[in-house]
Amino acid sequence: MTDLHIGERAQTAVGHPLDRLTADEIRTAADVLRDSKLLGDSVRLPVLALEEPPKAEVLAFTPGTDFDRRVRAVLLDTATGSSRSAVVSVTRKQVDDVTDLDPLVDGQPPIMLEEFELVDAIVKGDAGWRDAMARRGVTDLDLVCACPLSAGAFDLPGEEGRRLLRVLSFLQHRPSDHPWAHPIDGVVAYVDLVTREVVEIVDAGVVPVPVEEGNFDDAAFVGPDRTSQRPIEITQPEGPSFQVDGDVVTWEGWTFRLGFDAREGLVLHQLAMHERPIVYRASVAEMVVPYGDPGPVRFWQNYFDAGEYLLGQQVNSLELGCDCVGHIHYFDAVLADSAGEPRTVPNAVCMHEEDFGVLWKHTDLFTGSAQTRRQRRLVISFFVTVGNYDYGFYWYLYLDGTIELEVKATGVLFTAAYDEKVADWLTEVAPGLGAPYHQHLFCARLDMTVDGIRNAVDEVDVRRVPSGPANAYGNAFGRTVTRIASEAEGGRLADASLARSWRIENPERTNRLGRPVAYVLRPQEQPTLLADPGSSIARRAAFATKHLWVTRYAEDERYPAGEFVNQNPGGAGIPAWTVGDRGLDGEDVVLWHTFGVTHVPRPEDWPVMPVDTCGFVLRPHGFFDRNPTLDVPPSAGSSCHA
Known part of the structure; x- marks a missing residue:
């Protein structure tokens, strides 16, 4: 195993408009905000991130020319609760724009780590909570x-304009005991983060606290490690096949630029193969975790892990041999803390290549030719921990031009006390311990540039053909192709019975057969949001009610539930953008793909959950004139033996 590592880059390394923010740029932005009296003793920075230039400016950029580096800052006055959004040029060292935010309309800035830390003292200082x-x-x-x-946002009396958290409690038997095994159920505290007080205690009645421990990291609980496994070693004696130049990666015909965002985490920019563009920007722009327990203690459990908690800020440092195996290249993440100071997370992104079985194979009956080629893929990944759950995001690039995103969900179930009265909404996973039904719904933002900016999207279904004169034996089936012409038609549902896919083509570029070059998005056909269409969460997470939305590119349309998700009343993001019903045929289009897991917990998910996966695939469809992997060499004899 080999660990290749790049650390915090110097300011002078910034040579492209999409380069990741450096520590010096973060410090400069904070200094400008302080000098402008926008950042002070009680004013914090829930978000400070690169303000990406419009796509046209980036595509027109010539290396060596000057460009303006700007950041967007969200500022929260923790003493008053007022908030602002500001755009700062770190190149010109000035504030370009300041906008005041209305919490009743815009919602609240994301939650800061320091606010989570405040809560313990607030609730434990409250007499009502102590009595409970x-x-x-x-x-x-x-x-x-x-x-x-x-x-969340539920129009509850007295909550208007307040910056709130809701607090559930768990018990430890001792400091090393995992508390998720012992929910103190039936009670929830509503906390105002500005006034630093408990504004309401909801007590639905006393229920027993589950006693059995769930310490999966304790040999006394899990027993001795098994001794049957023999080592598996991954070696690349000549090193990896990829090259890294700053943020730019090249591998087997692929090129892309790596980014990392405090909100979205890993971002892939300008994905291209053999210098032909495919995706301008790919990221997980939002995810929502809605729970299905309608009771008075947990009806409000709906979490936006990107918009409310900031996925990128929750990133783990990865470990060689545990999180990543093989010849690894690591990228650090440099993020801004709430005071405007840079915080470096070592080994935040892991990149390696791995064997992926047979690429293609044929043994010919007539010529006797027997040929096999092996597939390999480039893996670019990061892991986050958001409370009890851990999520791994794995982007895969394949030799044949396929792009895949796989999300791995693991960690610890969110738990509650269990009895038969709640059996419709919870699974009993240990004696007296329940886990509510819930969903993990992700939204990938795919800013497509299939061989150029002007693209169109078709919905493609297989079609059963009834028996008749043209189908005498009833064996025929065909396709139905529907052009998604405008945004009013852009909300679509997957359908496994029709093998439904969505084809993104360039009407101005054709392959040697005279047909438009294209890529196809293949969904996994899992359920979308299961909450009632009139619910609060359906208003706030409207993106999750469809598997696909298609919109016209706009530089300020980045997040499917809107920029400010925390306590937003709903209607922001995709619902607001698509009202104008912009045309999509042959335009600069963005795809928003919802995918995920509907999780009915099982005893095997406790006390720590084996990985469950979800994702999607983008595959070339006429983008190449023939199989693009015909030049892949046979495997060397030393690595292909019994």
């Missing part, structure tokens, strides 16, 4: 973990 603990026989409050969670 005492009624449950909990007396040692040092062993209570107060779990702060985003509040």
Whole structure:
């Protein structure tokens, strides 16, 4: 195993408009905000991130020419609750724009780590909460973990304009005991982060705290490690096949630029193969985790892990041999903390290549030719921990031009006390311990440039042909192709019974057969949002009600639920953008693809959950004139033996 590593880059390394922010740029932006009296003692920065230039400017950029580096800052006055959005030029060292935010219309800025840390003292200082603990026989409050969670938006009286968290509690038997095994159920505290007080205690009644422990990292609980496994070693004696130049990666005909965003995490820019563009920008722009327990303690559990908690800020440092195996190249993430200071997360992104079985194979009956080629893929990944869950995001690039995103969900179930009265909404995973049904719904933003900017999108279904004169034996089937002409037609559902896919083509570029070059998005056909269409979460996460949305590119349309998701009343993002019903045929289009997991927990998911996966595939469809991997050499004899 080999660890290749690049650390914090110097300011002078910035040579492209999409280069990741450096530590110096973060410090400069904070200094400009302070000098402009926008950042002060009580004003914090929930977000400070690169303000990407419009696509046309980036595509017209010539290396060596000057360009303006700008950041977008979200500012929150923790003393008053007021918030602003500002755009700062770190090149010109000035503030270009400041916009005041209305919490009733825009929602709240994302939640900061320091606010989570405030909650423990706030709830434990509240007499009503302490009384609720005492009624449950909990007396040692040092062993209570107060779990702060985003509040959502439910038009509850007295909550208008407040910056809120809702707090559930869990018990530890000792400091090393995992608290998720012991939910202190039936009680929830509503906390105002500005006034730093508990504004309401909801107590639905005392239920027993589950006793059995769930310490998956304790040999006394799990037993001794098995001894049957023999080593598997991954070696590349001549090194990897990829090359890295700053943020630019080249591999087997592929080129792309790596980015990392505090909100989205890993971003792939300007994906191209053999210098032909395919995707201008690919990211997971939002994810929502709606829970299905309608009771008074947990009806509000709906989490936007990107918009409310910032996926990129929750990134893990990856470890060689555990998170990534093989000849690894790591990228650090340089992020801004709430004071405007740079924070470096080592080994935030892992890149390696791996064997992926047979690429193509044929043994010919007539010529006796027997040929096999092996597939390999480039893996670019990162992992985040958001509360109890851990998510791995794995982008795969294949030799044949396929692009795939796989999300791996693991971690610990969010738990509750279990009895038969809640059996419609929870699974019992241990004695007296339940886990509510929930979904993990992700939205990939795919800014397509299939052989150029002007693209069109078709919905392609297989079609059964009834028996008749043209189908005498009833064996025929064909296709139905529907052009998605405008945004009013852009919300689509997957359908496995029709093998539905969506083809993104360039009407101005044809292959040697005279047909438009294209890529096809192949979904996994899992359920979309299961909440009632009139619910709060359906308004706020409208993107998750369809598997696909297609919109016309606009530089300020980045997040499918809107820029400010925390406590937003709904209607922002895709619903607002598509009202204008812009035309899509032969235009600069963006695809928003919802995919995910509907999780009915099982006992095997406790006390730590084996990985569950979801994702999608983009495959070339007439983009190449023939199989683009005919030049892949046979495997060397030393690596192909019994």
